[in-house]
Amino acid sequence: MSSFPTCDNVSNLITNNAGQYNPANGFGLANTSLAFFGNRLYALGESDLPYSVRLTSNGDIETLGRHDFNGKLLGSLTAHPKIDPETSETFAFRYGPVSPFLTYFYFDANGNKHPDVPIFSMTRPSFLHDFALTKNYAIFTDIQIGMNPMKMIFRKGALMGYDPTKVPRLGFIPRYAKDESEMKWFDAPGFNFMHAINAWEEDDGNTVVMIAPNILFIEHVLERMDLIHAMVEKVTINLKTGLVKRDPISTRNLEFGVINPAFVGKKNKYVYAAIGDPLPKFTGVVKLDVSNGECRGGTVATRIYGPGCYGGEPFFVAKEPDNPEAEEDDGYLLSYVHDENTEETRFLVMDAKSPELEIVAAVNLPGRVPYGFHGLFVRESDLNKL
Ligand SMILES: [Fe+2]
Numbered sequence: 376m377s378s379f380p381t382c383d384n385v386s387n388l389i390t391n392n393a394g395q396y397n398p399a400n401g402f403g404l405a406n407t408s409l410a411f412f413g414n415r416l417y418a419l420g421e422s423d424l425p426y427s428v429r430l431t432s433n434g435d436i437e438t439l440g441r442h443d444f445n446g447k448l449l450g451s452l453t454a455h456p457k458i459d460p461e462t463s464e465t466f467a468f469r470y471g472p473v474s475p476f477l478t479y480f481y482f483d484a485n486g487n488k489h490p491d492v493p494i495f496s497m498t499r500p501s502f503l504h505d506f507a508l509t510k511n512y513a514i515f516t517d518i519q520i521g522m523n524p525m526k527m528i529f530r531k532g533a534l535m536g537y538d539p540t541k542v543p544r545l546g547f548i549p550r551y552a553k554d555e556s557e558m559k560w561f562d563a564p565g566f567n568f569m570h571a572i573n574a575w576e577e578d579d580g581n582t583v584v585m586i587a588p589n590i591l592f593i594e595h596v597l598e599r600m601d602l603i604h605a606m607v608e609k610v611t612i613n614l615k616t617g618l619v620k621r622d623p624i625s626t627r628n629l630e631f632g633v634i635n636p637a638f639v640g641k642k643n644k645y646v647y648a649a650i651g652d653p654l655p656k657f658t659g660v661v662k663l664d665v666s667n668g669e670c671r672g673g674t675v676a677t678r679i680y681g682p683g684c685y686g687g688e689p690f691f692v693a694k695e696p697d698n699p700e701a702e703e704d705d706g707y708l709l710s711y712v713h714d715e716n717t718e719e720t721r722f723l724v725m726d727a728k729s730p731e732l733e734i735v736a737a738v739n740l741p742g743r744v745p746y747g748f749h750g751l752f753v754r755e756s757d758l759n760k761l
Contacts, residue, residue: 413486
C-alpha cells in the first residue's frame, strides 16, 4: 500500500474542510503503507491513527478499526515505523502543523506504547515522512519542505511549501529518551530526504552512517516530481565534531530504497531501489553495494521491466529469515509491475542474489495495483496470529 512523497496531510485536510467526513470517526486514508507489530497488522497513513486490519479466510482484507493503543496513541502515526529485528520493538513518531511539531515514541515487543517524547527543538513545522534507527538513536530530519497552516486556513496558499531559508538538519535522540534533553541536531546542508533506507553506528562510537536518497531540486517535489532527482547517498555524521560528510552511492535517479529487514539499524551491504525515469514512474530496480562506498561504483545488479512497464517499491524477503548465518542478499525481491501497453499487472519475484535480478516467478493479477504504494510481506505464521 501507499504513495510516494505523500501529500496525505494536505489532501485529507482539504477533504475534511469540504465537510465530507466526520473527523471524529477517522480521516486518514490509511493507504501509505502497512506494518506488522505486536501481533497486529496495520494500514498506515501519517495523518491519522493506524487502522487495524486482518486477512479473512477467503483472502479479503477486513478493517477492524482505528487503533489508539488503549488511549495511549494521542494522534497520528508515521507510515514508516521502524522495527528492531533483534528486540522486536517498534519505533515511531508523528508530526504536524501545531506544536510540538514532532513527537517521538516507541512500542515494546508486545505492541504496548511508551509515553510520548515531544520534540520542541523542532522549531518550525516540517514535512517529516520518514526517519532512521540505529542501535542507540532515532534520527530525524528537518528538511526544506515546511508547513504553513495559516496560508491554508486563509486560502493564501498550500499547507506545505519549499523554504529556501532553511538549512536541513539531522536530529539524534537516544532510543529510550524520556525527554529531548539529550537530543542533538547537526546541520546537513543540501541533504533533503523523504525516505531513509538504513543507518548504523560504526565501531568508534562517534560515527553514524546513514543511507538515503537525497532529493535534489526539492523545490519541485510537491508539484513537479518529474523534475526532481533522488540520489542515494552515504551520509557520515561525526557525533563528536558535528561534521556531516556526504558521498553519492549512485548517480542514478533512485527512490523507494529497501534492505533486508533483518539489518534495520545495523551495518549492511545491499540496498535495492526503484529507478525513477522520471519520478514517480519506476522503470526497474537496482541492487547497490553501499560498502563500495564512495562514489558511483555501487550498482551491482539491474533489472529493467521493459518498454511501457513500470514497477513499484521493491521488497526484500529472505529465503531463511530464521537463519542468522544466511547471507544478507540470499532472498527474493518482490514488486508489482504494470504494463501500460496491455493494461496488465504482474506480481514479480526476482532472485536478489543473481547478477541480473532474474525473474523466478511472475503472477498476473486480476486488477491493477496503482503506482507508488509501499508494500509489506507478511509471513503466514504472522498472519495466523491475527
Ligand atoms: Fe513513504
